[in-house]
Amino acid sequence: MGELALRIGVRSGRSVASHQFHQGALRVLRPHYLDDSGQVCYVVVNPGGAYLGADLFLLDVEVEAGASLLLTTQSATKIYRTPGSFAEQRMTLRLGEGARLELMPDQLIAYREASYRQNTHITVRPTSSLVMAEVITPGWSPDGASFRYEELRLRNEIRVESKDGGIDLLALDNLLVRPPAGDVTGLGFMEGFSHLGSLVVVDARVDQALADELHALTAGHEAHTGISLTRTLAGTTGLVLRSLSDSTEKLNGLLGACTALLRERWHGQEPLNLRKY
Template identity: 75%
Template sequence: MVNPGGAYLGADLFLVDVDVDEEADLLLTTQSATKVYRTPGSFAEQRMRVRLGEGARLEVVPEQLIAYQGASYRQVSRISLHPTSSFAMAEVITPGWAPDGGEFTYEELRLRNEILVQTAKGEQLLVLDNLLIRPPLGEVTGLGFMEGFSHLGSFVVVDRRVDHELADDFHELTRRHDAYTGVSLTNTVGGTTGLVLRSLSNSTGELNKLLGTCIDVLRERWHGQESLNLRKY
């Protein structure tokens, strides 16, 4: 995906609509980092709707989201999966440079992921992941939220093959990276289970390496593919 402008600005609304048909595979990434500049008057927003057909597979691997001084941004993603489809998404949030050297100078970030599974009784909610960061209220530097770290990484995978063994393997591989990480499993809906990994660090590069390793584990274990190489740099 190519951003039609240099960055997101106040009152910008971007709509992303993705359908992956039956037995199709899609790797979706961005050409460069998503930058959110100062948004006086109103927040910038991205809404993404994704629908996966039977046996479909989607990997969402965007470059990092960078929120600059005075930025307010909302991102809402609604993903609907067939019980036999496979979904993985990796995201990194980075605070942008500020003239005063401050690390948390954006106003607010809201990221909401709704993941639903298509069943005989209609769509049923599997994952509701809500993230809200408000630096002006001091909600990022204290214990219990960001633990003093500046960068946040998230990895979500939904697949019938997700289990406790995979969660344990991810937990073990996080030990090799300079990041503070937790891994959890969701309930099972229609035979499909979700895994959510959230990681804190002070380095975009370290989080990219960690999430990239997670993606590569799935590519090799489930699909017999080599490590992901987007050849951007």
């Protein structure tokens, strides 16, 4: 069990924490800055090392107007056996006008007999910029056989708050992964692939041309990829990319290439190098 709250504002041209709270098995490391852009990077840590049955983790993150946050994790999120009840993470994200959030966790690993639910509620403003990437990986046994997790449910609810105070639904992104009994990689399930990558982007600069460019970029990677756009609401649009592969490394490479394009074009930043390994 764990709870974490983090609010990021701007002070003297740099993004800093204006509020921070944690209890239980969640906390953040000291902030650091990867470049001179003023974007602050926080690393979420789970000292317990894994999620277990009936565990509940609550995260509340607010990026105030004009602030920029890169949020990542210290290591992979591991879901072990969950007899009796699923493990759950509930995250609330709020972005102010001109705020920017990059959510770049390490992979989610589901082990044998694991059941997990992840619910993320996101509220952005028309000038906010959100980029979220995630990789789902099945756990492996010592003899190399696939562990058979039970199911993963990931739900992103994205809303846009307009200048007049109205809040409207931009997208509801539901993902259910339930391997068939006996094989997590068989034909008919995820097209025979074992790993899944997701990229969600919400920004006023998202359009069909960007979707086409990202799709062309993914063609150079060993993965099966599809991209869809949301409707445009209050001048902002969402993009959802799904990619299937047979390794975490391949998906990290693909998602890294996509986020590198956005970082350089929109913010003049180098590709991410979190130096965790």
